Amino acid sequence: MPRRGRKELILEVACRLFSTKGYHATTIxxxxxxxxxxxxxxxxxxxxxxxxxxxxxxFGAEAFLSSLRPIVNGTGTAEEKLRQGLIAHIRVVADNLEAATVFFHEWKALSEERRAIIQKKRDEYESLWEQILEEGINRGEFNPPDPKFARLLTLSAANWLYQWYRPEGPMGPEEVADRLATNLLVGLSNKKEV
Amino acid sequence: MPRRGRKELILEVACRLFSTKGYHATTIxxxxxxxxxxxxxxxxxxxxxxxxxxxxxxFGAEAFLSSLRPIVNGTGTAEEKLRQGLIAHIRVVADNLEAATVFFHEWKALSEERRAIIQKKRDEYESLWEQILEEGINRGEFNPPDPKFARLLTLSAANWLYQWYRPEGPMGPEEVADRLATNLLVGLSNKKEV
DNA sequence: CACCAAAACAAGCGCTTGCTTGTTTTCAGG
DNA sequence: CCTGAAAACAAGCAAGCGCTTGTTTTGGTG
Incomplete structure (x- = not known):
């Protein structure tokens, strides 16, 4: 029988090294x-x-997907979904900072076939966010002057998060998500003039 | 005498390879x-x-710095500076997409001393953006509900740009900058309620 | 206790890496 | 046409790479 968590230990260590040094710079x-x-x-x-x-x-891809899917498919207003989705996203980043960093930064180092698998999941994740924004627009909740760039801004904020968020910092996932959502919603809401 | 542009050719090729495969995955x-x-x-x-x-x-760091500095130190409203700064930023990305990608993605592969040099320039660039936002707030032009996150959103948008912007695409730097600025300014402007 | 697969081990293979060496070729200036 | 430094060249070194091999140790099971 295997000693407890040998594989897990290796994954943990690899995750830490890949996230700090990069995949190619980390040796066996x-x-x-x-x-x-x-x-x-x-x-x-x-x-x-x-x-x-x-x-x-x-693991990173599945963590993001499985946390956002039920929110998108659930009930509630688009604004609620946006807020919940951001909280979920930030929780994943906060709880798995190293894996998230590897997911965002090192996936290009995969072989072609496997990169395609991850790419597909990345695309699916983006489309989930798009669904939230579309739903909000269709319902009349959101009325951004520029839907394409509102979407771009939302995704940029989410995708850049792992670069600056530190779980040991002063803000928990909920607070970050709330403030991020508030800032984004200003741009998404119905405004005629700047 | 050197054949014309031999060094430049090497830099160009290295830039292309580093940006597509990554530094460590690219061999001499x-x-x-x-x-x-x-x-x-x-x-x-x-x-x-x-x-x-x-x-x-x-080269990337200097391109960003030298294009933003005169704007920050120049005259004009904060909004004008924000728009001009975004245009400048996107122009640098558009005109040097590969170098910008290497600058954002591969700088960690540098040796400690050199990484510190680049880090310093990155910090200076961030602080230039911060100056614009601060000036806007002090002048009363901007009145974001959450200055810290307004800044974060602006930097995220700028820093993520190289991931999706393609110079051969339908939008020129000016159009992208304009639409990005408009979206950001909604969140920066004086609003009491969403 | 005896058994035996799973795990750890020491050693190293075949290959690629960044870079160097000693030599030959190139080509503008006198 | 010479000359000499810059550039290109062929060859390969030492080190490090991912991974394999053959063997020994470990520890749960009957």
Missing amino acids: RDISEASGILSGSLYAHIKSKEDLLFEITN | RDISEASGILSGSLYAHIKSKEDLLFEITN
């Missing part, structure tokens, strides 16, 4: 050293270095 | 092949692979 021997497992022994638990990257990015 | 032999110069001959023009990365990131 780095992971070996940081986890206290000889590099050869690692291969009793993993198939390849790239498998680690895929598992991490896929 | 890749650059050699893509430029038609044998790998050994490259070293008649460069000192090291990392020098190439530094020259590119530093």
Whole structure:
């Protein structure tokens, strides 16, 4: 029987190193050293270095998707969905900062096939956000002067979050989400003139 | 005498490869092949692979700084400065998309000392934007409900731009800047209620 | 206790990396 | 036409890479 969480330990260590040094700059021997497992022994638990990257990015993708899907498909106003979606997004970033960083920053290092899998999930995630904005516009809740750029601004804010948000900082996910939502909603709401 | 633009050719090729594959995934032999110069001959023009990365990131940093500084120090309302600054920023991205991508994405691969140099310029660039927002607030032009997040939103939009903007696309820098500014200004302007 | 698969181990293979070396070619200035 | 420095060249070094191999140790199970 496996010692408790050996694979998990390796994933954790790889995640930390990939997020700080980058995938290509991290060597199997780095992971070996940081986890206290000889590099050869690692291969009793993993198939390849790239498998680690895929598992991490896929975990990140699924975390984002599974947290946003029920919100989009649920009931409530578009504004509620936007706020809830932002909270969910920031929670994922806050709870898995390293995995989120790898997901956003290192997915290009994957092989073509696997990159396509992650790309598809990225696209799906973007389209979920689009659904919220569309719903808000169709319902008349949102009336942005420029829907395309309102969407761009929302996604930029979400996608850039991992660059500056620190879980150990003064603001919890809810506060960040709330203030972000408020700022975004100003631009989304019905205004005739600036 | 040097053949015309040999160094420039190498920088151009390196820039393209670094921006698409990443610094660590690009080998000297890749650059050699893509430029038609044998790998050994490259070293008649460069000192090291990392020098190439530094020259590119530093070029990017200087391009952003030198285009924003005169705007911040110039005359005009804060709104004008914001619009002009966005135009300048997008022009830099549009005119040097590959260098901008390397600047935003690969600067972490630099050695500690050089990373510090680039970090300093990044900080200066952020503070220039902050100056514009502060000036707008002090003058009473801007009255955002949440200055900290208004700033964050502005920087996120600017910093994420290189991820989606394509110079060959339908929108020129001016149009993008204008629409982005309009969306941001809604959130910056004096509003009591959403 | 005996068993045996899972895990850890030491060693190293084949290859690629960034870069250097010693030599030859190129080509503008005298 | 010379000359000499700059550039291109072919060859390859030392180090590091991902990963494999053959063997020993470990620890739960009958």
